[in-house]
Amino acid sequence: MCLGVPGCIESISEEDSLTRMGKVGFGGISCEVSLAYVPEARVGDYVLVHVGFALQVVDQNEAQRILEEIGKIEDLMQDDNSMIRPSLPLENPL
Amino acid sequence: MRFVDEFRDPERVHSCAAEIRSLTTQPWTIMEICGGQTHSIVRYGLDQLLPDGLTLVHGPGCPVCVTPVEMINKAIDIASQPDVILCSYGDMLRVPGSGRDLLSAKALGADIRIVYSPLDAIKTARANPGKQVVFFAVGFETTAPANGMSILQAAREGLGNYSMLATHVRVPPAMRAILTSQGTRIQGFLAAGHVCTVMGIDEYLPIAKEFHVPIVVTGFEPLDVLQGIAECVRQLEQGRAEVSNQYSRVVRSEGNPHARRVIEEVFEIVPRNWRGIGTFPESGLGISSKYRDYDAESRFGPGPPTS
Numbered sequence: 001m002c003l004g005v006p007g008c009i010e011s012i013s014e015e016d017s018l019t020r021m022g023k024v025g026f027g028g029i030s031c032e033v034s035l036a037y038v039p040e041a042r043v044g045d046y047v048l049v050h051v052g053f054a055l056q057v058v059d060q061n062e063a064q065r066i067l068e069e070i071g072k073i074e075d076l077m078q079d080d081n082s083m084i085r086p087s088l089p090l091e092n093p094l
Numbered sequence: 095m096r097f098v099d100e101f102r103d104p105e106r107v108h109s110c111a112a113e114i115r116s117l118t119t120q121p122w123t124i125m126e127i128c129g130g131q132t133h134s135i136v137r138y139g140l141d142q143l144l145p146d147g148l149t150l151v152h153g154p155g156c157p158v159c160v161t162p163v164e165m166i167n168k169a170i171d172i173a174s175q176p177d178v179i180l181c182s183y184g185d186m187l188r189v190p191g192s193g194r195d196l197l198s199a200k201a202l203g204a205d206i207r208i209v210y211s212p213l214d215a216i217k218t219a220r221a222n223p224g225k226q227v228v229f230f231a232v233g234f235e236t237t238a239p240a241n242g243m244s245i246l247q248a249a250r251e252g253l254g255n256y257s258m259l260a261t262h263v264r265v266p267p268a269m270r271a272i273l274t275s276q277g278t279r280i281q282g283f284l285a286a287g288h289v290c291t292v293m294g295i296d297e298y299l300p301i302a303k304e305f306h307v308p309i310v311v312t313g314f315e316p317l318d319v320l321q322g323i324a325e326c327v328r329q330l331e332q333g334r335a336e337v338s339n340q341y342s343r344v345v346r347s348e349g350n351p352h353a354r355r356v357i358e359e360v361f362e363i364v365p366r367n368w369r370g371i372g373t374f375p376e377s378g379l380g381i382s383s384k385y386r387d388y389d390a391e392s393r394f395g396p397g398p399p400t401s
Contacts, residue, residue, distance in 0.1 A: 003130055006098065055291050
C-alpha cells in the first residue's frame with residue numbers, strides 16, 4: 001500500500017500552502033497532485049507521488065550517482081562471468 | 095531519466111545479484127519490511143538470484159493486511175447506516191471482518207466508494223452536504239500525511255459532514271516487537287523506503303544500536319532491493335550494524351519536515367492491534383484530541399463487538 005511513483009511536474013496552480021496543486025505527468029498520463037508537502041518543487045522537477053500527494057522531490061544527481069555505482073559493480077562482475085549467470089535455468093526475470 | 099526503467103535493467107540486476115553472491119560467505123536472514131518490496135522481490139524473481147544461504151523473510155508488510163478485525167467491523171457498521179458514504183482505498187475492500195467484508199457490505203446496499211486519494215473523499219463530502227462522508231484512513235507513516243491533510247482542509251472549510259476512521263500503524267515499534275519475539279531469526283532489515291521518505295531515518299538509529307542489526311533504507315525497484323540486500327550482507331559480513339540509506343534519491347535523513355508536522359498536529363501515538371500479530375504500545379496513530387470532531391470513532395460510537 002505504500003506505492004509511490006515518480007512523476008514530472010508539468011504545471012503548478014499557485015494556491016495557498018494547504019491547497020497547492022500541480023499537474024504531474026507519469027509517462028503519458030497526467031493527474032492533479034497535491035504539492036502541499038513539497039513547497040520547494042518547481043515545474044520540471046520529478047516528485048514521488050503517493051495517494052495523490054507529492055512526498056518528496058527526487059534528487060536527480062543522487063539517482064545518477066547510484067546508477068554509476070551500480071555500473072561499477074557491473075564492470076567488476078564482468079571479470080568473472082560465471083558469477084553473473086546463476087546456475088538456475090533462469091530466463092530473463094524482467 | 096524517469097527513475098523507473100533505469101532501476102529495472104536486467105543486465106545490472108544480474109550484476110548486483112552476482113555481487114551479493116560474492117559478498118556472502120555464510121547464511122544470513124534478512125527481513126524486508128514493506129509489502130511493496132515483497133511485491134518487487136516476487137514479481138521479478140529476485141529471491142531466485144540470491145545465494146542459497148541468504149534467506150529473505152517477508153515483514154509485517156502492509157498496513158492493509160494488519161488492520162484489526164474490529165476496525166473492519168466498525169467501517170462496515172458505519173457504512174451500513176443511512177445517509178453515510180464510506181470512502182476507502184481499494185485494497186481495503188476485500189479484507190474480511192468478523193462476518194463480511196466491505197465489498198459484500200457494498201453489494202448489500204451500503205454506499206461504499208473506492209478513492210485513490212483522501213482529497214477525493216473531501217470532494218465527495220463537498221458534493222454531498224446532506225450525507226455523512228467517512229474516510230477509512232489506513233496506512234503506515236507514508237500515508238498519514240495525506241490522510242491528515244484531508245482533516246486540515248475539512249477543518250478549514252468547515253466541512254462538518256466529513257470524518258475519518260483512522261487505523262494507522264507505525265513501523266519502528268513493529269520492528270522492536272519482531273526483534274524481541276522469542277526465537278527471532280532476523281539479522282538485518284530492509285527498511286521501508288517510503289515510510290522513511292516521510293519520517294527520515296533517525297527513528298532507526300537506536301534500534302540498530304540496541305539490537306546490533308543493520309538497517310538499510312531501501313527502495314522498491316529491482317536494483318534498489320538488490321543494492322539494499324548487498325549493503326545489508328556487507329554489514330553482516332563485517333559485523334557492522336548501521337543505518338544506511340540506499341534510497342537516497344528520495345529519502346533525506348530528516349524525511350519530509352512538512353509532512354511530519356502535519357502528522358504531529360493531526361495524530362497522536364496510540365497502542366494498536368496488528369491483526370495476527372498482537373497489540374503493541376505506541377504502534378499506531380489515532381486522531382488527536384484537537385481534531386476529535388473529525389474522528390469517526392467518536393462521532394459514530396464504538397461499533398459492533400468483535401466476535
